[in-house]
Amino acid sequence: MNVDILLNNGLILEFNKKPEIKSITIKDGSILEVGKNLEKKYKATHIIDATDKIVMPGFVNTHSHVAMSYFKGLSDDLPLQEWLSEHIWPVEAKFLSAEFVKDAALHGCAEMIKNGITTFSDMYFFGDQTAESAEKAGIRAVLGEGVLDFPVANYQNADEIFAYIRKMHNKYEKNELIDFAVAPHAIYTCGKENLIKAKDLALELGILLHIHLSETKQEVQDCLKKNRLRPVEYLDSIGFFEGNVVVAHALWLDENEQNILAKNNSSIAINTSSNLKLASGFSSFKNYLDHGFNLSIGTDGVASNNNLSILQEISLLAKLQKALNDDPTILPAKEMIQIATIGGAKALKKSEQIGSIEVGKKADLILIDIDNIEAQPMYDPYSHLVYSSASEQIKDVIINGKIVMKDRELINIDAKELIEKAKYYQKILKLF
Ligand SMILES: [Zn+2]
Structure with a gap:
């Protein structure tokens, strides 16, 4: 045969x-x-x-921003809010375009392949261009189109983004490598109305919801002040977990929040390097493991990580949890590999295939x-x-x-060309 x-x-x-x-x-x-x-x-x-x-x-990376690859090392050593609002968002506002995303995403896809990632679940804008680059590289991707309340990239409002996701879902429905997802950025950038619309659209199209949640203690405090609920409780109160949800970060979950995730079969994407570098803090996952909800590994973007090595992520996470729990038996090596492979596949509801x-x-x-x-x-x-x-x-x-x-x-990408392009963008971005 x-x-x-x-x-x-x-x-x-x-x-x-x-x-x-x-x-x-x-x-x-x-x-x-x-x-x-x-x-x-x-x-x-x-x-x-x-x-x-x-x-x-292959590794399944459940939280990335692949087209941020040209922002690698652009701004480091700052707290999350300052880093985002004073450095990343202004640069994005100035440079984001379909062409920029296509080029940067191809660089990111190449870097992922070199790190053994065969599937990634992304959150960004211009998903059509990211899809084009992922297809060229030959990598499997779930592309979460970012949803925010304010105008971003080429969208004036969230309704335009929802229409775009619908269009992209239809365009790539039969594509073997590409899926689309709905990715409300966070509860502090997306109001209740848009969170509910996002959930409804994901349910209607049968696609994933991907959100940053409970990343910093500040986010938890703000949510408590505004809604008298913790972040996971708040999303639960508006029915968000009726959808298939991947929660990125989820560092500060209390007992009730963990029960909600477990009950709804939700998954979390752990982004150890990014959280440590931004000093978002880190909590013990002993409780998380006891609750039995699905864990997976994300790299986050290279703007905050600043690399895409899953091997580095799992090594760091295993050792960090051993130290935090004063228990070297927690998260043994085989379990870590499962979290980075089948755990990721489960998070993306693809464990039947990958x-x-x-x-x-x-x-x-x-x-x-x-x-x-x-x-x-x-x-x-x-x-x-x-x-x-x-x-x-x-x-x-x-x-x-x-x-x-x-x-x-x-095989599918000219590495030399990619490096030249990165150098070209570095010069332009540096001028800003
Ligand atoms: Zn992120």
Whole structure:
């Protein structure tokens, strides 16, 4: 039988199975078989030698702002509100355009692939251009179009944004890589009326809701003052959780808020680096784990992170939670990998298609080189991935059954051109 790709003799992290040296065949975008001696059974168009490589599901990044890639390092070391209102928003107001977003998003997609991300869930503007760049790069994306009460980018009001989301949803409905979502920015930038409209639209189209929530203590205090409710309680009071919701940040949830998220099958996207850098603070997740609602990993934008390494995120989060809980057994390595893969897929309501290596699922896979000094010896690949690995070890990336990075070379993107463009934009932005 003919197949598109044969991955030969890799250390496969198959779902619910012990890591083992096996092979994988891929046909029509999906995983056809996982087993031994597959080279005898199949004739493959592409053969990838996966000897001395870990083969695992690609990372699912559940909170990003991919087109902010040209704002990386533009302004650092400031608190969230000052950073947003005095630095990021003015630059966005001046420079955001369809062309800017298309270029910046392509840079961000390339950077994500180099970090082993095979799916990302974004929140930004000009989703059509981001979709174009994601498609070009060959990466899977859920594009949340940002909703705010005030005029932004090329929208005068939220109703224009809702109409745009409807149009984009129809345009990309049959696209294998792209989905759209409704992304009200936050409860302090979106009033009750628009939050309800956002929820209604998401329910009508059967798409995700993606919102920043409970990011700072100030946000919680302001919400209590204004609504006499904490942020999650407030959204619950207006029926927001009737939709499929991914809550980004969610650092300051009390017991009742955690119960609300658990009851509604909502997910949170944890953005450790961004929260630590902006000193938004950090709470213990021990309680969160006990409540059993779904956790996933986000990078946030590179303007606040300032990188897109999921390996770095999971290493940092695991260690931070151990320290905060005075408990080294919390969030063990295997659990961290699950949170960054199948946890993300569950958050995006895509766990039937992606997030693990299982026959019939989409072939979104990454290959990590372990034939080097930093990687040896290796007793447990999960431990190795969380505590010892860096993105530079990620050699090959396959998304939807297509090779998008081979030996760290991007297949669909001209890296040189991308770097030149970034340098060009850096000069312009610096002048501002
Ligand atoms: Zn964010």
